[in-house]
Amino acid sequence: MANKENMKPGDWISTEDGYAIIDLVHPHYFAKYDCEIPEGAQLGDYNYSMIQYKVYCHFDGKPKRSHRLKSMNMSYVRPLTEEANAILQRSIEEHPKEYAAFLKYLSIKKETRGCEVTGFAISSDDEDQKITESLESVRKKLPQKFSFDDFQKAVKQEGCPIDTKKVVNPNGGFTEQRHVQMRFFYTLGDMSMKNTLFHDFLYTINDPEAGLDSACEFFFKVLQEERLKKPKSKETKS
Numbered sequence: 001m002a003n004k005e006n007m008k009p010g011d012w013i014s015t016e017d018g019y020a021i022i023d024l025v026h027p028h029y030f031a032k033y034d035c036e037i038p039e040g041a042q043l044g045d046y047n048y049s050m051i052q053y054k055v056y057c058h059f060d061g062k063p064k065r066s067h068r069l070k071s072m073n074m075s076y077v078r079p080l081t082e083e084a085n086a087i088l089q090r091s092i093e094e095h096p097k098e099y100a101a102f103l104k105y106l107s108i109k110k111e112t113r114g115c116e117v118t119g120f121a122i123s124s125d126d127e128d129q130k131i132t133e134s135l136e137s138v139r140k141k142l143p144q145k146f147s148f149d150d151f152q153k154a155v156k157q158e159g160c161p162i163d164t165k166k167v168v169n170p171n172g173g174f175t176e177q178r179h180v181q182m183r184f185f186y187t188l189g190d191m192s193m194k195n196t197l198f199h200d201f202l203y204t205i206n207d208p209e210a211g212l213d214s215a216c217e218f219f220f221k222v223l224q225e226e227r228l229k230k231p232k233s234k235e236t237k238s
Contacts (some may be wrong), residue, residue, distance in 0.1 A: 007051070007077075008025060009022050013078065013135075014078050018057055018059055019084060023054050023069075024189045025050075025074070026051070026188040028048050031195070033118040033182075035119065035167045035169045049071060049074040050072070050074070050114055051071065051072060051074045053072070054070075054102075055067075055158060056088070057088065057091050062091070063098035069106065069110050070112075071112040085194065111187050112187070113185060113186065115184060115185055116198075117181070118178055119167065120182065121178070122178075128205045131162070134158055134161065135162075138160055142154055145197040146197065146198055151184075152164045164237075178206065180203050181205075181206055182201055182203050183203070184200075185199060
């Protein structure tokens with residue numbers, strides 16, 4: 001049985017879905033697009049791993065027949081205990097046909113997707129439409145699978161008005177400056193060296209100050225409507 005720190009493809013694990021085998025491991029290393037890097041860590045250091053796994057049976061040993069391909073942060077799974085391993089071995093002995101079918105299922109290549117969420121400061125006063133057009137031009141310059149370095153290079157070549165060296169928390173609320181929230185999509189297992197290879201991205205342009213103004217305007221509008229609904233108080237004669 002494997003220790004959690006070095007779990008690898010082929011290891012049996014206990015998951016929220018039952019007992020499973022790790023199909024692949026996709027490690028993530030601290031990258032230029034991470035909005036927070038802990039003190040003492042630096043670019044290229046190990047961050048966390050996503051795993052793809054295939055579930056064989058429930059916790060009672062009953063073989064699972066559907067929804068068997070899953071992915072999850074490795075932190076949320078664990079190696080089998082002696083008790084869990086005993087249940088698994090008994091299940092394999094009692095259900096040879098189902099286990100043989102599971103082994104065949106293991107040999108079939110399956111894919112799951114993940115995404116990295118980040119944000120970049122907008123380095124100009126350009127309108128949203130211009131930024132959108134620029135990002136769409138960046139998209140056309142990228143290869144089918146691209147690293148973050150490829151994305152940075154395309155942004156520079158296009159003259160896109162976002163600062164990829166100034167990473168902001170995409171969920172920072174009203175305290176953050178105008179920025180573009182990015183979602184980079186990848187298939188688990190697509191890597192080059194320590195770099196995740198992405199195949200697409202989505203973006204949202206956020207202007208917290210405009211959002212705050214809009215929220216205040218809405219609040220005062222509702223307040224005014226409530227005041228108008230209230231009946232006028234009758235004047236009392238002295």
